[in-house]
Amino acid sequence: MKEIFNNLQSREKSLLVILSAIVILGIILSSGTNLYSNLQESSQRLNSAKSDYDYVYSQAEVLSFNLAQQSFLLNAETAYATLDIMAKDYELINYVLTKNKSELKMVYILNDLERSLLFIEDSVKIIGIMPLSIEVSRLNEIKRFTVIFNTN
Amino acid sequence: MHRYLLHNLTTSHDEIELFHYVDNIFQSKKQLNIDDISDHINSDSETFYFIPSSKIASVALDASQKDNDEATRARLLSEMDDFIVSDISENEIFIHRNSKLNLAILVDKSYLASITKKLRVTGSKIYIYPEHMLSFLKNESSIFQIADRFIFSFSSGEGFSQNATHLEDYLKLVKKEREDFSPKVFLNNKILADNFKNSEIENISIESLHLNLINKHLFLPNLYLSGFHLDYWIKRYQINKLDLALAIAAISLLIIYPISSTFLNNSYADEYKNETVSLFKKINPNIKRVVNPRRQIDEILNSYDLEQASNLSISGLDSIKRLDIPEITKLYMNINKSEAQLTLLGLGSNQYKFLINLMPQANLILIKEDLETNDGKVSGSILIGITN
Numbered sequence: 220m221k222e223i224f225n226n227l228q229s230r231e232k233s234l235l236v237i238l239s240a241i242v243i244l245g246i247i248l249s250s251g252t253n254l255y256s257n258l259q260e261s262s263q264r265l266n267s268a269k270s271d272y273d274y275v276y277s278q279a280e281v282l283s284f285n286l287a288q289q290s291f292l293l294n295a296e297t298a299y300a301t302l303d304i305m306a307k308d309y310e311l312i313n314y315v316l317t318k319n320k321s322e323l324k325m326v327y328i329l330n331d332l333e334r335s336l337l338f339i340e341d342s343v344k345i346i347g348i349m350p351l352s353i354e355v356s357r358l359n360e361i362k363r364f365t366v367i368f369n370t371n
Numbered sequence: 372m373h374r375y376l377l378h379n380l381t382t383s384h385d386e387i388e389l390f391h392y393v394d395n396i397f398q399s400k401k402q403l404n405i406d407d408i409s410d411h412i413n414s415d416s417e418t419f420y421f422i423p424s425s426k427i428a429s430v431a432l433d434a435s436q437k438d439n440d441e442a443t444r445a446r447l448l449s450e451m452d453d454f455i456v457s458d459i460s461e462n463e464i465f466i467h468r469n470s471k472l473n474l475a476i477l478v479d480k481s482y483l484a485s486i487t488k489k490l491r492v493t494g495s496k497i498y499i500y501p502e503h504m505l506s507f508l509k510n511e512s513s514i515f516q517i518a519d520r521f522i523f524s525f526s527s528g529e530g531f532s533q534n535a536t537h538l539e540d541y542l543k544l545v546k547k548e549r550e551d552f553s554p555k556v557f558l559n560n561k562i563l564a565d566n567f568k569n570s571e572i573e574n575i576s577i578e579s580l581h582l583n584l585i586n587k588h589l590f591l592p593n594l595y596l597s598g599f600h601l602d603y604w605i606k607r608y609q610i611n612k613l614d615l616a617l618a619i620a621a622i623s624l625l626i627i628y629p630i631s632s633t634f635l636n637n638s639y640a641d642e643y644k645n646e647t648v649s650l651f652k653k654i655n656p657n658i659k660r661v662v663n664p665r666r667q668i669d670e671i672l673n674s675y676d677l678e679q680a681s682n683l684s685i686s687g688l689d690s691i692k693r694l695d696i697p698e699i700t701k702l703y704m705n706i707n708k709s710e711a712q713l714t715l716l717g718l719g720s721n722q723y724k725f726l727i728n729l730m731p732q733a734n735l736i737l738i739k740e741d742l743e744t745n746d747g748k749v750s751g752s753i754l755i756g757i758t759n
Contacts, residue, residue, distance in 0.1 A: 226460070228441070228444075230441060251625075254626070254629040254630065254633075255629050257629065257633045258629040258632050258633045258636070261632070261633040261636035261637050261640070262632075262636050264636065264637065264640045265636040265637075265639050265640040265643070267640075268639075268640040268641075268643035268644050268647070269639075269640075269643050271643070271644075271647055271664040271665060272643040272644075272646055272647045272650075272664075274664070274665050274668070275647050275650050275651070275664045275665070275668045276650060278668040278669070278671075278672055279650050279653075279654060279668065281672065282654065282671065282672055282675065285675070286675075332691070332692060332695050333692065336688050336691065336692065339685065339688070340685065340688070343685065349685065349706060350685065350706055351705070351706060351707065352703065352704060352705050352706060353685075353691070353702075353703075353704045353706065354701070354702065354703045354704070355691065355701070355702040356700065356701045357697070357699065357700050357701065357702075358700070359697070360697075
């Protein structure tokens with residue numbers, strides 16, 4: 220191959236070199252463009268998939284919240300039982316659930332603030348009702364929580 | 372600028388004499404093997420290699436002829452086929468035309484290639500000239516001597532070299548072929564003096580011929596065939612292993628980055644899609660396909676005829692975490708009003724000021740203060756607003 224190339228005239232050699240350079244440059248440019256356009260497409264695909272997921276997740280949360288609320292209004296006892304089980308799981312101290320016609324009051328002691336707030340969020344998911352108020356009373360490291368829900 | 376000028380010493384082109392100049396000042400000369408020149412020549416210098424004129428065939432071209440280079444080559448090939456001992460196609464033909472010189476030079480390709488290959492090792496800027504060009508630049512018709520070679524330069528730029536043994540035979544031939552040849556003789560030699568009685572004789576050093584060439588060489592035909600030779604350019608631009616590694620790393624990064632990012636994006640997108648499908652399956656296990664997730668979830672919500680909750684997260688829970696200070700003995704948060712009442716007991720006044728200053732960063736606004744300060748301690752209650 221090298222011999223054939225060397226036997227060519229300088230004009231032919233130059234033309235071949237220029238042609239090869241153009242072909243190689245074309246391949247590099249085309250591959251580069253292809254690579255970066257694939258990257259752009261994949262990025263758009265990811266954004267679209269993420270946005271769809273976020274939307275579906277938020278709507279599923281709405282659905283779950285509403286279903287939980289309906290279920291609580293129809294059969295509150297089951298929800299109370301679930302809350303009792305959850306209170307044990309969270310290792311709440313002096314957990315007391317007081318119900319009347321218009322209000323549901325949860326009182327407990329837990330020194331771990333983070334864990335306590337998680338319990339409140341999980342309770343909301345079970346009964347499907349947002350709390351009216353949250354009270355945190357503190358004596359040294361002991362924290363007593365009072366959460367009131369409006370059940371009307 | 373360092374310049375190195377190289378001459379052959381013997382008929383074998385391996386033994387050379389190297390003259391070293393710095394900014395047109397002679398530094399040294401030494402004899403060495405051509406394979407060792409990279410030890411003596413730096414890449415930021417210029418190297419001039421002189422091919423013995425006996426190794427080339429030079430033909431004066433008619434300046435009035437307007438043939439292009441290819442046509443001139445073809446004509447030369449047909450005219451010289453009978454005179455060249457070797458296969459004519461094994462010769463490289465250089466056509467050189469400018470206002471001062473119209474010349475064709477034929478040189479054996481393999482010989483030139485082997486010289487060029489050895490010179491490239493230096494990484495320096497390379498010039499290869501026929502040896503007789505040294506004296507041609509001083510006086511077009513001239514004779515001088517290097518090693519055992521008597522070098523003849525003719526007015527048209529042609530030239531030849533002959534060793535002492537065959538000098539007389541060659542002189543006869545020259546006088547027969549070129550009757551008007553009246554050279555300037557740059558050496559003291561009895562045979563030459565006898566043959567060119569009318570010629571001027573001048574003793575001139577090779578160094579002065581070198582310096583003359585260094586200043587005037589640009590219009591001469593450079594027989595160096597440049598081209599893309601990676602090892603030469605690496606040496607020429609003093610590219611070391613670190614530079615190469617960095618360049619390779621940069622190029623690899625340019626290639627690997629889009630490939631890996633595309634792969635990661637696609638895999639994350641697939642993961643999101645799978646999780647979306649999984650959410651649908653949790654809502655309704657009978658759902659087989661998810662084509663348009665937004666429309667499908669909206670349809671499901673509509674089918675349940677549910678009231679949309681305006682806010683599903685309890686605003687202010689994060690704020691409670693930020694207010695976990697022992698001196699705040701009670702916190703009452705009204706979720707609907709997005710307000711919180713804090714009861715303080717013995718909080719240091721500086722600490723209190725710090726707390727108030729930090730509130731905007733935690734999306735809290737001070738609404739009302741009902742405080743007493745005793746001995747630098749703040750007690751009482753404050754009302755704060757919680758913003759999202």
